[in-house]
Structure formats: structure tokens, C-alpha cells
Amino acid sequence: MRAGAGNTRIAIIGAGWAGLAAAVELCDSGFRPVVFEAAKQPGGRARCVDIHGHPLDNGQHILIGAYRETLRLMKRVGADPERLFHRFPLELEHALAGFRFALPKLGKPLNLALGLFMAKGVPLGEKIAAARFIQDLKRRRFQLAEDCAASVLYDRHALRGRMRRYFWNPICLSALNTPPENASARILVNVLRDSFNGTRSDTDFLLPATDLNTLFPDAAAAFIISKGGALRLAARVESFKQESNGIFIGEERFDHVIIAAAPQHAHSLLKDHAAAEPAASMLSMYAYEPMGTVYAAYPPETGLSAFMRGMECDAPEWIGQWAFDRGRLDGRNRGILSFVLSSSANGWTAYDNDALAARLHLELESVLGRALPKPRWTRVIREHRATLSCRPDIPRPAAKTAIKGLWLAGDHVYAEYPATIEGAVRSGVIAASRIIETRRSS
Ligand SMILES: Cc1cc2nc3c(=O)[nH]c(=O)nc-3n(C[C@H](O)[C@H](O)[C@H](O)COP(=O)(O)OP(=O)(O)OC[C@H]3O[C@@H](n4cnc5c(N)ncnc54)[C@H](O)[C@@H]3O)c2cc1C
DSSP states (O other), rough: OOOTTGGEEEEEEEEEEOOOOOHHHHTTTTOOEEEEEESSSOOTSOOOETTTTEESSSSSSOETTHHHHHHHHHHHHHHHHHHHHEEEEEEEGGGGGGGEOOOOOOOOTTHHHHHHHBHHHHHHHHHHHHHHHHHHHHTTTTOOOOOHHHHHHHHHHHHHHIIIIIIIIHHHHHHHHTTTSSBBHHHHHHHHHHHSSSSSGGGGGEEEEOOOHHTHHHHHHHHHHTOOEEESSOOOOOOOOOETTEEEETTTSSSEEEEOOHHHHHHHHHOGGGGHHHHHHHHHTTTTTEEEEEEEEETOOOOOOOSSSEEEOOOOOOOEEEEEEHHHHHGTTTTTTEEEEEEEEESSGGGHHHHHHHHHHHHHHHTTSOOOOOOOOEEEEEEEEHHHHHHHHTTOOOOOSSSSSSEOSTTTTTTTTTTSSSHHHHHHHHHHHHHHHHHHHH
């Protein structure tokens, strides 16, 4: 144990990916944090959910090769990304619309040039506009002088037609979970920078080959406990008190507390502390975007011909976006397909659960061009506040608060990124390293 680190009392509120990342980093520096989690399991908004005995998730998560900190910490806690992900080059296909874009397994920038050239169902002018757009972003070092809606950025760069409908809009929606008309162009450009401007493998899709808890939260929890830290489940923190000798949660004194809860929960904890008022009022102003996941259990032999299939097309009142073959991804879930619905832009939130499942079943039949058997069961999971709505110029809080020893982490805190797993993990790593620095300099 590093000198004195073990005597510094640290609490982390929230065992989502941000809180767990902070705890793992702190354990690595000899601290023994106590993690308080309101739920009965760690993982937060990226967690495993048992449905009829199947290890499924609260929502399909897609990671990309550029998620460096997530991959580093997974390795650190013994969760091997090579084994736990299916990795493949970026590919977006919406068969019903006759659209396909795939990055070939070539080095940069040839892969992008060839990917655009080979894109199916796209007029040449739209391919040229896309190539010019990426070149222009590179010239500007992926910096925008001012923020605006992603749709305005697209207009400025003449990104129109089918490429916009089936490539640029879905990229914005899946990366920011915010429709392009409302989404921050600056944050979108940050995502494009880290995927298209890094190494070729940064653009790779990483789809979990297991449930979300096995991917990181459970291994992180075991690591924290093995290093002398603690994880207290079903332990909601209702409030904290600031005293001259530290921060108190109930009767327990801590030198540092990291609030690693979603913005609305962090707000509840901060709102009664006058010193934290600026951060609390910032969080109270956020808007949120929903996400929906519909699971349908077909006979085990039913599947898609790929891990994921794009469902978009121009038919009126169409709601399908992406379908995933959960059995192909993870053999424990054979025959189970899932439908992922981002944001509320296409009106899926107006359907009740049975109507939503029935509608997606019919739409998938159209995409596949064949009839499907009736599902044995369906389950709809609606996350009403899946992520903050990533709008232009929204203020994001700093890790350090005005209260001595109180820090913030969570996907909303990492200002460069939309609300994602990588943003959450990075925010946790930053909060932990600030505490480690404070300890070193004291
Ligand atoms: C359906 C869905 C799909 C998504 N898809 C993707 C994707 O494809 N790719 C991607 O990168 N991201 C995706 N995301 C976003 C990603 O899941 C989140 O950005 C990330 O999980 C947020 O982690 P976090 O630790 O910041 O917050 P959270 O996961 O919200 O963790 C906070 C934790 O704090 C606990 N807590 C709150 N208040 C208290 C309290 N008072 N006391 C104790 N504990 C408390 C909560 O129970 C929770 O466990 C998706 C999210 C959803 C919901």
C-alpha cells in the first residue's frame, strides 16, 4: 500500500461504469474506497437483466475501438476485451433501403476512401461531399469555431440525400442519442475525430459477446474487494453533510466523496448545499432522451445472418432502427432478437408494449423478406432518461466542486463526449486522479 493512501477515507456514490472506474483507479493507487450503490447490482445504465432465465441487458450497447479507457480498465480487472467482444470494421447496412456502407480492412485513409467509393445505393455527388466533409474537419483539426445543431453542420457541408438519411443521421443518433436537429455538432465532431482520425481499428464496432455485467461491472467489483475496498449494494445515499473535518454519509466520515450518479440523482444530492448551487442548477436544466429495447424470443434456430441488421427505410410511420441477433452474439440467448430504438424522434414512444413488439416483428419480416414464427415471449424495456440530450453548448460540470473533498463523475461530466460508457469511464478516471494528486501534494 502506498504511504498513507489506505488511511484516506473515500466514498463513491454510484456503482455505474463511472463510479467503478474511479474505484478501480483508486485501488490501483493503494486507496480502499467504499462504493455505495442504490441498486442490488452494479452496472447502472449498462447492466445485465435476467429475462425468463436469459442473461440479457437493460439495452444493447455498442462500443467502438476508440473506447481506450474502457478497454484499458477492462484489462486491468481481468475482463479480456479480446474474449468478451465481437470486433468488426464499421458497417451500416439498411437492406430495405438498398444502402450499404462498410469500411474495408485496409489502413487509413485508404479504408475510408474505398469505403465511400464502394458505398451501395449512394449517388457519386453524395460520396464526394462526404469525403470533402471529413477532409475539411481534418484541416480544422476537428475544431468548430462555434457550436450548432448537427443538421446545420450537415447543411453547410452539403451532406444531403441518401448518405445523410442512412449514414450521417444514424451516426448522430447512435453516438449522441439525440436527433441531428437538436444534437451538438461540436460533440459529434469530437466523436468523428476519435473514430476517423485515430488508428484504423478505432472505428471498429465492438459488440458484447456476453452480458453487460460480465463485461466490466462484476469484474471491477471483485477487483475492488480484492484490493481492500468495499461495494455496498442496496445502499442508497439520501444525503451527505459537510463538516470541518470531512464529509459525512450517515455517521461515517470521509475525506473525499465522488458523486458518480446520473445528473438527476446527483442533483438531488447537491441541491441542499448552498456551495454546490451552480453545479446543482446546471444539472437541473438538462433534458433527457429515452431509449427502448424490445426483446423477442423466437425458436432457437431463428436468427439474423449477421450480428446486427439496419432496419431503416422511407416507408411512412416506420419505427424500426436496428435489430440484433442476441443468440449469435452470446450462445446463451439463442433465438432471441432485440430491437433498439434511440431517442423518440420516430414516434416509437407512443406505442404500448404489445403494439410496439408486434409492429417491430412485422417490420423485421419486411426487412428479411420472409415470415418469422410467432415469438414465445416479448419484453419491452423503456429507459425514459437513458442519456442526457446532447444539445449544442450545454454546460457540463467540472469534476471538482466548490465543496472541499467533493467530486463529480458520470457520463454527463466528461464534456468532450456524449453520454456514453467511455465518457462515464473517463470521468471516473479523472475524478480518481484528482484525488490521487491532492493526496500527493498534501
Ligand atoms: C438503453 C441504453 C443504451 C445505451 N447504449 C449505449 C451504447 O450503445 N454505447 C455507449 O457507449 N453508451 C450507451 N448508453 C449510455 C451508457 O449506458 C451510459 O452513458 C453509462 O452507463 C453511464 O454510466 P454512469 O456511471 O455515468 O451512470 P449510471 O450508469 O447512471 O450509474 C450511476 C449509478 O448510481 C446509482 N445511484 C444513483 N443515485 C444514488 C444514490 N443516491 N446512492 C447510491 N447510488 C446511487 C445508480 O443506481 C447507478 O447504478 C446507453 C444507455 C442506455 C440506458
